[in-house]
Amino acid sequence: MVAVLAVAALLGVSACGSGDDDTPPPSTVEVFTWWVEGGEKAGLDALVRQFTADCPGQRFENGAVAGGAGVNAKRELTQRMARHDPPDTFQAHAGAELIDYIDAGQIEDLTAYYDSWGLRGVLPADLVADLTVRGKIYSVPANIHRANVVWTNPAVLARAGITVPPKDLTAFIADLAKLKAAGVEAPLALGRDWTQLMLLEAVLISDLGPTGFSGLFTGDTDWRGALVAKAITHFTALLSYGNLDRDALDWPQAERLLIDGKAGYQLMGDWAAADLAAKGFPGYGWFTFPGNGKAFQWSADSFTLSTGAANVTGTECWLKTVGSATGQQVFNAAKGSIPARTDVPSTGFSPYQQSAMADWKSGIPVPSCAHGSACPQAWQTAVNAALTSYSSGKDGKILQSDLAQAADLFVRP
Numbered sequence: 001m002v003a004v005l006a007v008a009a010l011l012g013v014s015a016c017g018s019g020d021d022d023t024p025p026p027s028t029v030e031v032f033t034w035w036v037e038g039g040e041k042a043g044l045d046a047l048v049r050q051f052t053a054d055c056p057g058q059r060f061e062n063g064a065v066a067g068g069a070g071v072n073a074k075r076e077l078t079q080r081m082a083r084h085d086p087p088d089t090f091q092a093h094a095g096a097e098l099i100d101y102i103d104a105g106q107i108e109d110l111t112a113y114y115d116s117w118g119l120r121g122v123l124p125a126d127l128v129a130d131l132t133v134r135g136k137i138y139s140v141p142a143n144i145h146r147a148n149v150v151w152t153n154p155a156v157l158a159r160a161g162i163t164v165p166p167k168d169l170t171a172f173i174a175d176l177a178k179l180k181a182a183g184v185e186a187p188l189a190l191g192r193d194w195t196q197l198m199l200l201e202a203v204l205i206s207d208l209g210p211t212g213f214s215g216l217f218t219g220d221t222d223w224r225g226a227l228v229a230k231a232i233t234h235f236t237a238l239l240s241y242g243n244l245d246r247d248a249l250d251w252p253q254a255e256r257l258l259i260d261g262k263a264g265y266q267l268m269g270d271w272a273a274a275d276l277a278a279k280g281f282p283g284y285g286w287f288t289f290p291g292n293g294k295a296f297q298w299s300a301d302s303f304t305l306s307t308g309a310a311n312v313t314g315t316e317c318w319l320k321t322v323g324s325a326t327g328q329q330v331f332n333a334a335k336g337s338i339p340a341r342t343d344v345p346s347t348g349f350s351p352y353q354q355s356a357m358a359d360w361k362s363g364i365p366v367p368s369c370a371h372g373s374a375c376p377q378a379w380q381t382a383v384n385a386a387l388t389s390y391s392s393g394k395d396g397k398i399l400q401s402d403l404a405q406a407a408d409l410f411v412r413p
């Protein structure tokens with residue numbers, strides 16, 4: 001007891017509890033993500049271990065809300081913001097999604113940290129541009145994920161005589177038909193709205209090419225055009241090879257169909273790489289979505305400093321760890337993504353991640369609406385709603401007109 005009081009006195013901590021001028025500053029950093037299980041949790045845990053080592057006296061508080069792609073977390077975050085109860089820091093995708101928070105005055109300018117931590121020189125200039133609004137930088141990226149990847153169960157494919165990746169969409173559909181003929185009832189594992197949006201985006205990249213696809217989000221490509229109609233036809237063909245309960249499944253449950261051999265393929269971002277390994281299925285195969293060529297559909301998880309954060313000092317230390325080479329090494333090795341920093345050695349990363357690192361260097365970057373880099377949240381919500389109603393009714397013309405109307409609200413010609 002004497003020793004404890006002596007230490008408390010040395011640290012200037014009041015032994016009388018809170019309520020007087022000597023109340024210690026908060027030492028808990030609430031970190032808000034949607035990473036709660038499998039590879040996502042493994043990534044977060046690795047980052048937390050590094051934070052604990054880098055930031056003595058600070059404690060991590062987990063504010064995670066489950067739900068792939070942040071569907072539930074973002075709703076909860078909006079409510080917390082409205083009642084002025086923000087977490088200290090939260091996960092937000094670089095690009096259009098971040099602009100919502102900046103325009104609403106909900107996150108702080110971090111430009112000075114970029115200078116003192118030397119981040120400008122070690123992050124890709126294009127990524128920094130996506131994090132910058134009106135000359136200020138508002139978040140620290142933790143990674144680069146790739147969305148347009150198909151994951152496979154090689155044993156299921158081999159049983160149907162499929163040993164090489166399909167070279168284009170027609171060949172992919174032919175392979176799905178082979179699986180079906182071999183008795184695999186739902187060859188393509190599908191999940192709810194946003195995962196269907198990922199599939200549609202991948203098909204749009206194939207049918208419109210990377211430039212045509214990116215133009216859908218800038219007003220340069222017409223959502224009402226013939227190529228979008230063609231992509232919807234391809235998308236519909238792909239859906240017909242999927243599980244019928246798709247609208248009720250989040251991505252890990254759809255992934256389970258792949259692991260259990262009930263499906264041969266799943267289109268999913270490369271958080272699946274870490275998740276498949278974490279769930280005891282390291283023998284997965286993968287290929288870039290057929291017809292996407294060198295397009296690398298990217299998204300980046302980044303962390304913010306909330307306006308009104310209770311523990312600014314602790315959050316600064318969290319952000320410093322997130323942006324550090326060691327933080328990015330340990331986090332990404334466990335998360336399936338690759339470091340946003342360009343100076344992290346590739347040792348310790350999985351074969352998939354090593355291939356993604358090479359592709360990121362040589363590929364053509366295209367953004368993702370499902371994962372916030374291409375479109376703001378309200379646009380994404382409108383597109384997800386259009387896909388959900390399409391999933392139950394399947395009228396391609398209505399889907400195309402819903403998608404075009406959603407774009408009209410956001411893109412000014």
Ligand code: BGC
Pocket residue numbers: 034040067068069070145269271299300301370371
């Ligand atoms: C995030 C990833 C996450 C995935 C699935 C994406 O939007 O960028 O970090 O693993 O959603 O939840």
